[in-house]
Amino acid sequence: MLVAMTVFCFLKKNALMQNCPICNESRWVDKNTKEKKVPQKVLRYFPLTSRLRRKYSSRFTTKDMTWHHIGRSTDGLMRHPVDGKAWQEFDKKYPNFAKEPRNVRLGLAADGFNPFGNMSLTYSMWPVVLTTYNTPPWLCMKESSFMLTLLIPGPKSPDKDIDVFLRPLVDELKILWIDGVQMRDASTKTVFTMRAALLWTINDYPAHSSLSGWSGQGYKACPTCNADTPSCLVTNKIAFIGHRRFLTKNHKWRDSLLFNGKKETRDPPKPLTNILMLKQLQSLPNRVPGKHPSHGCVKRKRVTSELNWTKNSIFFELDYWSSLLLRHNINIMHVEKNVCESLLGTLLMNEKSKDTPKARQDLENMGIRKNLWLTRNNNKVYQPHAPYSFTPTDRIHFCKFIKGVRLPDGFGSNFKNKVSNDSNIIGLKSHDYHILMQRLLPIGVQGYLAANISIAIVDLSTLFQKLCALSLDMKDTKKAKKEVIKILCNLELIYPPAFFDIMVHLVLHLPEEAILGGPVYMRWMYPFERYMKKLKAYVRNKARPEGSIAEGYVADEALTFCSMYLEGMQTKFNRPDRNADAGISKRQLHVFSSQCRPISKKKIISLSEETRKSLE
Structure with missing residues (x-):
């Protein structure tokens, strides 16, 4: 399947075309060569239907494909997306689809990565991975459930033109929804018509903008709040403040002047209904994908009626x-x-700090928190110490606390290596911030910050900890939906407006999405990020990274399917866990056996005479 520079797919009726019909760009790198012609881009697509057929053709996996039908919770706890409101409403709207438990529900994840590791070469390749939500929660996010469907080539990100690359997948999803395909169930030995539906996508915020068509930049960057996104312009940036709008009309904070020097009289943003969203999309002009001469070099400005929509998603x-x-x-x-x-960054006042001189200038412009305004003396500008930042002494104590943390094997990174000069923390990965936010920060800030500040941070950490739990209580999640408004309002009373970027605002909508989609750990990027690390390991030929990944993936998938039928051998289906104990051997006496296994290389240590006597 070939794709030209203008992002036009040469497939189906266009398979024999030699030039792009939009800009007349050649399909080939050198169209005049007498040797084998090389395409501008190659899009690798792995058909979905054959992989789904494979899941029902094995007696080892076909039983798991109907778990969602018999595994629904009845105690008010959400343990699987089937317990979420979105799944249940989908079943009500499409009862013919829901009555066949063997119909497949899919989730799509897309993200870019550099296949060359830490090399300085700039390259962005985009795999599109699907997972099945029919299976139990302990299998949905496992590597064995992932299906690599598209391998979008680099070297640049497809951005909003990703829809062109998604064309073969969407066409197959249409067939699986409307007509379905004949499948043979290995457990019941019957033939049935299987249909499939895509429930949602899982991606980071830039990819969210590319797939949804709603831009994540500007005053209306929030896709949930839509046109009523609470935002304002501060010094050289947009701050997403004004969360008092979501409080009740008679709340005392609405009349307070401590937030931005004004009272809050606006109503909460109206929920974006599907009817209103479709009405907004109808006003969008038809945009030709890719870059071609008719566009020129000038970026087209969106008109007011388009809001933040950049396209009508495929x-x-x-x-x-x-x-x-x-x-x-x-x-x-x-x-x-x-x-x-x-x-x-704000606590340690490092390069990631949001407490900058411009942020202090914003406070002065709003006329709030006079004790934090910049002071000038002899043509020099001084920035008073803020109560939400550590003093130099407290900064050292906090870093020593982080340096002394010892985590269980496989739980996280060694934080000892992340502390620099006992005064800064650098080199943290996403999962390190996950541990820091939920486990370490609530403990570390107490004793160094004022009570009202430390409590606000602890409340925010507790909220993340509740949402990331393996099971969610519907009542507690609805309660968290109200508490998150107060948490963000408390933070607005503490931190300057520059602290509130779009990521801080999105915390407001996390409890609502948990009510709709169920447990968060089945809708986040952690397992897919680990899977992309495995795809990166397939690269053997640096000149052909996509081809290397495609060959490695096909070989691995074939071996995985065959390993289901191998008995007496260790495979990815019966491999012991990382921390599984070795057990007791029946050939040895119990007193000479160990129930544990070493986690590091064996090292012989000679005990001194004094140590021997002390052990006696």
Whole structure:
């Protein structure tokens, strides 16, 4: 399957074309060569139907494909997306689809990565991965459930033109929804018509913008609040403040002048209904994908009626897509990482700090918190110490606390290596921020900050901890939906407006999405990020990274399917866990046996005479 420079797919009726019909760009790198012609781009597509057929053709996997039908919770706890409101409303709207438990529900994840590792070469390749939500919660996010469907080539990100690359997948999803395909169930030995539906997408915020068509930049960057996104212009940036709008009309904070020097009289943003969203999309002009001479070099400005829409997403071609309650998940992994990074940077006053001279100038412009305004003396500008930042002494104590943390094996990174000069923390990964936000920060800030500030940070950490739990209580989640408004308002009373970027604002919508989609850990990017690390390991030929990944993936998938039928051998289906104990051997006496296994290389240590006597 070939794709030209102008992002035009040469497939089906266009398979024999030699030039792009939009800009007349050649399909080939050198169209005049006498040797084998090389295409401008190669899009690798792995058909979905054959992989789904494979799941029902094995007696080892076909039983798991109907778990969602018998595994629904009855105690009010959400343990699986089937317990979420979005799944249940989908079943009500499409009862013919829901009555066949063997019909497949899919989730789509897309993100870019550099296949060359830490090399300085700039390259962005985009795999599109699907996972099945029919299976139990302990299998949905496992590598064995992932299906690589598209391998979008680099070297540049497809950005909003990703819809052109998604064309073969969407066409197959249409067939699977309307007509279905004949499948043989290995467990019951019957033939049935299987249909499939895409429930939602999982991606970071830039990819969210590319797939949904709603831009994540500007005053209306929030896709949930839509046109009523609470935002304002501060010094050289947009701050997403004004969360008092979501409080009740008679709340005392609405009349307070401590937030921005004004009272809040606006109503909460109206929920974006599917009917209103479709009405907004109808006003969009037809945009030709790619870059071609007719566009020129000038970026087209959106008119007011377009709001933040950049395109009409290709997913709306699916009959059911516009009726879904949750189409694109807000990835809590990146939200938590960015929020924790801002908190930590402001606490330590490092290069990631949001407490800058411009942020202090914003406070002066709003006429609030006079004790934090910049002071000038002898043509020099001084920035008073803020109560939400550590003093130099407290900064050292906090870093020593982080340096002394010891985590269980495989739980996280060694934080000892992340502390620099006992005064800064650097080199943290997304999962490190996850541990820091939920486990370490609530403990570390107490004793160094004022009570009202430390309590606000602890409340925010507790909220993330509740949302990331393996099971969610519907009552507690609805309660968290109200508490998150107060938490953000408390933070607005503490931090300057520059602290509140779009990532901090998106925290407001996380409890609502948990009610719709169920447990967060089945809708975040952590397992897909680990899977992309595996895809990166397939690269053997640096000149052909996409081809290397395609060959490695096909070979691995074939071996995985065959390993289901191998007995007496260790495979990815019966491999012991990382921390599984070795057990007791029956050939040895119990007193000479160990129930544990070593986790490091064996090292013989000679005991001194004094040590021997002390052990006696």
